[in-house]
């Protein structure tokens with residue numbers, strides 16, 4: 001197990017350390033929220049600035065042919081490489097919520113699976129809302145939300161029994177947003193398939209942090225956002241993966257011209273594109289697409305296996321210190337301890353979590369500002385982002401948390417919560 005007393009040396013020896021300098025870093029601030037919004041790649045800043053000037057400012061409409069029409073496919077292919085999909089099995093363009101709506105609607109209409117939707121208590125609220133909306137539109141039985149004894153880990157036997165007893169379309173987040181619990185993807189895909197069901201995987205908290213092979217895990221549908229570990233920028237479009245065998249069977253409920261077989265024929269009649277492109281709807285957000293390419297390029301260059309390896313090392317070192325130094329001060333660990341069941345953030349709790357979080361963010365004369373995030377009722381999440389998180393920073397956060405609680409510094413901060421945390 002890694003010992004953080006050697007943190008400086010660990011950073012020196014880190015084979016991924018060179019990637020740190022590819023991002024914008026604010027002085028005197030340690031960022032542990034890359035699991036929510038990733039840092040700015042310097043290349044993205046340059047690309048956007050140049051594109052605004054040259055492509056938009058000067059090229060105007062000509063830039064569609066020269067730069068923009070091929071953009072979504074080019075970035076989609078890079079995501080295919082990262083996720084072990086074939087080229088042409090991923091499309092980028094809408095948000096995660098919209099992609100989930102589109103593909104789940106398409107599955108319900110297509111009719112291969114019983115018209116029953118389920119998810120579980122660990123899933124992110126937007127997924128629940130989208131499914132609930134579909135349930136109302138289709139007039140199908142109520143969305144089933146599977147519960148477990150806590151919000152840290154799924155109980156796989158309960159989940160499997162639910163799939164068996166309520167077959168249909170199941171939506172799960174591969175890494176749970178609160179606790180970082182990581183599901184056994186292949187095992188569940190197989191189980192679902194055996195029980196006349198399909199799992200739609202939300203990879204938002206997993207992509208860029210966990211090595212995923214969509215083929216090896218026999219995944220049929222997956223989607224996720226690109227602004228967390230993928231550093232795609234605020235509101236960067238999501239990716240949607242549909243296994244090729246489903247392309248001709250699923251129809252996009254939002255039939256827009258970008259999903260037409262020949263959009264520039266301007267035909268009066270909609271004809272769905274033959275490929276996954278049918279899941280495009282309207283004009284893509286070009287500046288966001290341009291901004292997200294640097295992030296996937298960096299991740300591919302670093303290599304997802306090495307990134308996951310470093311994430312595990314850093315998380316294990318962090319957890320060890322939490323157990324030794326923070327648990328005696330009233331903290332609890334709300335993430336699975338087994339790294340095979342954990343993504344790349346570590347969640348802790350304390351009865352004064354909100355105030356502790358504010359104390360971290362404020363910093364003081366003796367220590368830097370530290371940015372984690374807060375999730376109700378009392379979770380503090382620390383995103384380990386191996387492209388730029390340093391061992392030294394993990395050591396610092398432990399020392400600062402200890403000081404905030406031992407010296408009761410958190411009492412200087414109000415109890416009421418802000419809108420975005």
Ligand SMILES: Cc1ncc(COP(=O)(O)O)c(C=O)c1O
Nearest residue numbers: 095096097124173177202204225
């Ligand atoms: C698991 C998961 N799904 C979806 C979203 C958000 O989706 P959207 O990109 O539509 O805002 C988040 C945001 O944090 C998330 O954690």
